Amino acid sequence: MQIWSTLNNQQQQNLLSRPAMADNxxxxxxxxxxxxxxxxxxxxxxxxxxxxxxxxxxxxxxxxxxxxxxxxxxxxxxxxxxxxxxxxxxxxxxxxxxxxxxxxxxxxxVVCELKHAxxxxxxxxxxxxxxxxxxxxxxxxxxxxxxxxxxxxxxxxxxxxxxxxxxxxxxxxxxxxxxxxxxxxxxxxxxxxxxxxxxxxxxxxxxxxxxxxxxxxxxxxxxxxxxxxDMPAGPSEVLVIADKDANPVYVAADLLSQAEHGADSQAVLVSDSEALIEATKQQVSAQLATLSRKDIAQQAIQHSRYILTGNIEQAFEVSNSYGPEHLIVQIENARESLDKLTNAGSIFVGQWSPESAGDYASGTNHVLPTYGYARNYSSLGLADFMRRYTVQELSYLGLQNIGDAIMDLADAEGLDAHRQAVALRLQSDLCAENKGGNAS
Amino acid sequence: MQIWSTLNNQQQQNLLSRPAMADNxxxxxxxxxxxxxxxxxxxxxxxxxxxxxxxxxxxxxxxxxxxxxxxxxxxxxxxxxxxxxxxxxxxxxxxxxxxxxxxxxxxxxVVCELKHAxxxxxxxxxxxxxxxxxxxxxxxxxxxxxxxxxxxxxxxxxxxxxxxxxxxxxxxxxxxxxxxxxxxxxxxxxxxxxxxxxxxxxxxxxxxxxxxxxxxxxxxxxxxxxxxxDMPAGPSEVLVIADKDANPVYVAADLLSQAEHGADSQAVLVSDSEALIEATKQQVSAQLATLSRKDIAQQAIQHSRYILTGNIEQAFEVSNSYGPEHLIVQIENARESLDKLTNAGSIFVGQWSPESAGDYASGTNHVLPTYGYARNYSSLGLADFMRRYTVQELSYLGLQNIGDAIMDLADAEGLDAHRQAVALRLQSDLCAENKGGNAS
The missing domain is CATH 3.40.50.1980 (Nitrogenase molybdenum iron protein domain)
Structure with a gap:
């Protein structure tokens, strides 16, 4: 167990670091x-x-x-x-x-559209x-x-x-x-x-x-x-935030769910309760013995981390700093903490929401950014199977309305033909009969 | 000018190929x-x-x-x-x-949420x-x-x-x-x-x-x-679809707007009208002479392509196959063709919608997928500056409802601890007082 407040900045960073992905x-x-x-x-x-x-x-x-x-x-x-x-x-x-x-x-x-396909x-x-x-x-x-x-x-x-x-x-x-x-x-x-x-x-x-x-x-x-x-890969990971009222049996089961995925899986428990951490550790040992993949889970558990914070707000900070793929929140009024938990792939709220629910059957996607990528990549969703493109349609009036802005910006950027594409249209009498036309 | 229907498959592909981006x-x-x-x-x-x-x-x-x-x-x-x-x-x-x-x-x-930040x-x-x-x-x-x-x-x-x-x-x-x-x-x-x-x-x-x-x-x-x-890079490009009623002055100005960006810019005109193609070529020469960046535009225009199709539907196919960054549609009832134009970064509808409108001032984003990436990358938009993550909250009842599905899938995948995380919760009497709790 590590006591968060006794660590300096560098030690805190080291504690939250992932295993290096070596350039192979x-x-x-x-x-x-x-x-x-x-x-x-x-x-x-x-x-x-x-x-x-x-x-x-x-x-x-x-x-x-x-x-x-x-x-x-x-x-x-x-x-x-x-x-x-x-x-x-x-x-x-x-x-x-x-x-x-x-x-x-x-x-x-000037009508602008965003379309999806x-x-x-x-x-x-x-x-x-x-x-x-x-x-x-x-x-x-x-x-x-x-x-x-x-x-x-x-x-x-x-x-x-x-x-x-x-x-x-x-x-x-x-x-x-x-x-x-x-x-x-x-x-x-x-x-x-x-x-x-x-x-x-x-x-x-x-x-x-x-x-x-x-x-x-x-x-x-x-x-x-x-x-x-889809997204960059990395070993799977879970961070559990738990308070003194959390059930160590459930917390241990969630840590082990992650651990059995692979020897490089990361399992992190952050709590403001030393008693909960100790009880969870005991549960982890007890439950581990019963697993068919205990050799794998054992290896992952060996580099699991137990972090004691001074209060639960500090636990939120640790989690935001780590940016876990899976974040399980087993604290009183867990939902109220959601606004403070800004950096995770998928968040599991309360004691009846184990990671395995999201892995299999709740409906959320289990393809999630890991290895710290939760901060800049999205959980897999419908958007990843679609593309966005834009459409624009100007009427003659519309082109008149923004024509000066286009031409002056083209001048500022030194792009004559960009200016000309507007100027020739606005000068032209060739299509006079169409000038009243709408964008639609 | 190339006549599309006289080309075999390989020749068509070659005509629409981009300049190689050499591994340097x-x-x-x-x-x-x-x-x-x-x-x-x-x-x-x-x-x-x-x-x-x-x-x-x-x-x-x-x-x-x-x-x-x-x-x-x-x-x-x-x-x-x-x-x-x-x-x-x-x-x-x-x-x-x-x-x-x-x-x-x-x-x-079982409540599942998709959130944005x-x-x-x-x-x-x-x-x-x-x-x-x-x-x-x-x-x-x-x-x-x-x-x-x-x-x-x-x-x-x-x-x-x-x-x-x-x-x-x-x-x-x-x-x-x-x-x-x-x-x-x-x-x-x-x-x-x-x-x-x-x-x-x-x-x-x-x-x-x-x-x-x-x-x-x-x-x-x-x-x-x-x-x-944001997205992979490539030289900028435009494809213009124009019919016999299009104004060659505007078409030429749009092709040149693209050409002046850089010597490697791609400008493609696809039309079912030979007369329009010929008139546009003359206009390109005439307008080119007036540009301050004419040396650059000239180089780009040298490898521009003029493609004659048998009808306008074939022009849509050529465009979909190329997948242009910018697609300008100067045909009668241009808007009606939108459903058939499935593959472009940004589409400019009708004769009063030059590319320079979108480059500068209409409101659409000018950062667009090019080099054929329109088919699998999106036009830059608000979504690219945000991340999506999921949240789930199960009540005890919710876990009961999907518990068997989770456990049976865990069995099928040989992941004991995933099963245990559910089984231990559903067996447990430790938190009996909370079992009636809602997901909210």
């Missing part, structure tokens, strides 16, 4: 080599790399999906119900985010590994569906038999994902970015992944005219 | 060296580099600004009025973009060079002001006497920019990203610049936990 030249070289292979050998490279990394010998990366009815027969009724409920809630929350177009007449005869094609990456992640399919897929993206492409690595989990297939089907490709890792990202004979390239790539996937996303996002990506 | 290792090395200098030598490096590149010997990079009254006395009444009008219109259009928070009860007792600190880069760019100060500064960003920092290179243009100072003052630093180039971007004794680092960096500035923005955006940047 070897990783970068491996990934750029994979991208080159996909660029020049296309599907052939995808099949070879899938055999090499996933042990699956495929003849095509395209996965031929069956009907929703057939896929739903492959999973248990319990899991189907869970996925259905999560899907409904995620859809409901993201539908409510649908943006309004804006139309303003900024000056008489779905991205035409999106690539959704779903990691493989020991457990399937249908929740991530829902977070990305349902949001893309609500946005109205015409092409939704899912890439995920197959197992040795060339199969993918039925839970992923069912979630994808619910979200209207019609293209599934059995390819993972950096090669999947390269295919989504550059296109191959089988996989047409996409406009934006979303989703979590291992260090090869995140490095590949970074690299392809720098290709001129290449795809956009 | 030398530029990259120079910029990373400058960033390192600023990282380790701070203000000392800034002063040395400003002397080297801008010829100004400063003792401090901080610019001590005087009052609005004093600054407005330094510019002509005409330019002041133009800046004032542009500022009013830009503010008005961006205020109308202010986002609504969202609050949804996705299931009984201004970025705490933004860095606005304004290039130097031969002419001052007060319009860019307004586009970035007024938007940051409307968003409510607490710190708005402007960096711009000084002239040899250590001064900056009064127009820039006046525009900055209007936008409430209180921090101005006399530093340009990659060193300014490095200072905004990393901080020095004089310049505290910012959360996001905006603004145009030369190849050093844009390379520096790319590099600092990859620093772990580093700043966000």
């Amino acid at each position: 030249q070897k990783l970068s070289d491996i990934v750029s080599d994979i991208i080159e292979q996909v660029k020049y050998q296309g599907d052939e490279a995808l099949l070879a790399l899938t055999e090499k990394f996933d042990g699956a010998k495929l003849t095509s990366v395209k996965f031929d999906e069956v009907s929703l009815e057939e896929v739903s027969g492959l999973i248990s009724a319990k899991v189907k119900k869970a996925i259905d409920q999560a899907y409904t809630n995620i859809k409901s929350f993201h539908q409510a985010q649908y943006p309004q177009d804006v139309k303003v007449e900024t000056a008489p005869g 779905p991205l035409a094609s999106v690539g959704l990456y779903i990691p493989g590994g020991t457990a399937p992640l249908p929740s991530t399919v829902l977070m990305l897929g349902a949001t893309a569906q609500v946005a109205g993206c015409a092409r939704k492409v899912l890439c995920t690595p197959p197992n040795k038999d060339g199969q993918i989990a039925s839970e992923i297939r069912y979630a994808a089907k619910l979200c209207g994902i019609d293209e599934i490709y059995l390819v993972g890792g950096a090669q999947a990202i390269a295919a989504l970015a550059l296109g191959t004979d089988s996989i047409a390239k996409v406009d934006k790539i979303f989703g979590p992944g291992n260090s090869f996937v995140t490095e590949a996303k970074q690299q392809v996002s720098r290709i001129p005219a290449g795809p956009a990506i | 290792q030398k530029l990259s090395d120079i910029v990373s060296d400058i960033i390192e200098q600023v990282k380790y030598q701070g203000d000392e490096a800034l002063l040395a580099l400003t002397e080297k590149f801008d010829g100004a010997k400063l003792t401090s990079v901080k610019f001590d600004e005087v009052s609005l009254e004093e600054v407005s006395g330094l510019i002509s009444a005409k330019v002041k009025k133009a800046i004032d009008q542009a500022y009013t219109n830009i503010k008005s259009f961006h205020q109308a973009q202010y986002p609504q928070d969202v609050k949804v009860e996705t299931a009984p007792g 201004p970025l705490a600190s933004v860095g606005l880069y304004i290039p130097g060079g031969t002419a001052p760019l007060p319009s860019t100060v307004l586009m970035l500064g007024a938007t940051a002001q409307v968003a409510g960003c607490a710190r708005k920092v402007l960096c711009t290179p000084p002239n040899k006497d250590g001064q900056i243009a009064s127009e820039i100072r006046y525009a900055a003052k209007l936008c409430g920019i209180d921090e101005i630093y006399l530093v340009g180039g990659a060193q300014a971007i490095a200072a905004l990203a990393l901080g020095t004794d004089s310049i505290a680092k910012v959360d996001k960096i905006f603004g145009p610049g030369n190849s050093f500035v844009t390379e520096a923005k790319q590099q600092v955006s990859r620093i772990p936990a580093g700043p966000a940047i």
Whole structure:
């Protein structure tokens, strides 16, 4: 346990620092080599790399999906119900985010509009590994569906038999994902970015992944005219603010939920109660022993941090300074603190709001800025699957109204043709019959 | 002139291709060296580099600004009025973009919210060079002001006497920019990203610049936990769709407005009328001769493209395929075509809407995705100066309602602690008195 007020500025900063993300030249070289292979050998490279990394010998990366009815027969009724409920809630929350177009007449005869359109094609990456992640399919897929993206492409690595989990297939089907490709890792990202004979390239790539996937996303996002990506990656993290009345059983469970994600997960408890901190530590030890992923959680817990503050306001300051991906507030009148908590990806209010609610089923998106990026990147939402563009229409009167301003600014910036484009129109008699026309 | 329908697919693609942005290792090395200098030598490096590149010997990079009254006395009444009008219109259009928070009860007792907050600190880069760019100060500064960003920092290179243009100072003052630093180039971007004794680092960096500035923005955006940047850069471009009734004088003026920006500017005319194309070409030659920047415009016009289509619908397809930064539609009933024009940064509707209106004074933002990025990046707007985050609050009842879904998904993904965080809460009697509590 660290007592916040006894630390100097530098020590406080160190306590809140994240593990360094080292510049790994070897990783970068491996990934750029994979991208080159996909660029020049296309599907052939995808099949070879899938055999090499996933042990699956495929003849095509395209996965031929069956009907929703057939896929739903492959999973248990319990899991189907869970996925259905999560899907409904995620859809409901993201539908409510649908943006309004804006139309303003900024000056008489000068109409400016902000319009929104779905991205035409999106690539959704779903990691493989020991457990399937249908929740991530829902977070990305349902949001893309609500946005109205015409092409939704899912890439995920197959197992040795060339199969993918039925839970992923069912979630994808619910979200209207019609293209599934059995390819993972950096090669999947390269295919989504550059296109191959089988996989047409996409406009934006979303989703979590291992260090090869995140490095590949970074690299392809720098290709001129290449795809956009969702956000920079970093290890997952939670900060819990708790007071003396918080339940240490719940606090410990929330810290461990984060810890079991990975050995590099960050779990931070900030409290103004030493008793709560001590009780939580004991609970963490007790609960840890029961977890199937206890080895991973144990490693993460070893570098967890317990910070004692002089009062709860100081705890808010610590949290704002850290800027956690997940922020859980288990204090009296938690909602009242929201205005003071300015820097987090997603905030969980009160004792009945565990992080796992947002990870799975409440409706909020679990793709969140981490590693301090909460301060300058947004939680994933509908806006990330759409683009904004503007429209303007001036009438002759409108151009008259702002013509002098345009011409004088063009003069100030030394751009003659900009001035001329206005001057020639206002001087002209060629279209006299149209001058009375409106902007509409 | 190229006749679209006579070209095969590959020829069509080539015709719409942008100039290659070469991977320039030398530029990259120079910029990373400058960033390192600023990282380790701070203000000392800034002063040395400003002397080297801008010829100004400063003792401090901080610019001590005087009052609005004093600054407005330094510019002509005409330019002041133009800046004032542009500022009013830009503010008005961006205020109308202010986002609504969202609050949804996705299931009984499960309340999810989407909230918006201004970025705490933004860095606005304004290039130097031969002419001052007060319009860019307004586009970035007024938007940051409307968003409510607490710190708005402007960096711009000084002239040899250590001064900056009064127009820039006046525009900055209007936008409430209180921090101005006399530093340009990659060193300014490095200072905004990393901080020095004089310049505290910012959360996001905006603004145009030369190849050093844009390379520096790319590099600092990859620093772990580093700043966000506005969007990828590319040469500016316009595509004009015009029919037989369009006025070639106006079309030519719009193409030249784009061409005078720089030798690498792209100007494309697409029309179903050969007569209009020929008349426009003549007008381009005639108007070109009168421009002060005719050498630059001439170079850009040399690689401009004139494309004849079989009908106007085909012209829409060409435009959608190109995805121009600026799209000007000078056809009969131009507004009716908007639904078919799905891919552009900003659309100018009808003959009285020249590009220069949007560049300066209509109210729309002139920072737009170019180089084909219109398909997957947004026109700069209020949203870029804000961040979105989510909040959720469950009542005990709410957790009961979605508890099974959470636990079953946690099981499916093999994450015990995620299940436990729910199970322990629902089993617990410790807080029985609170179980009836609401989410609010």
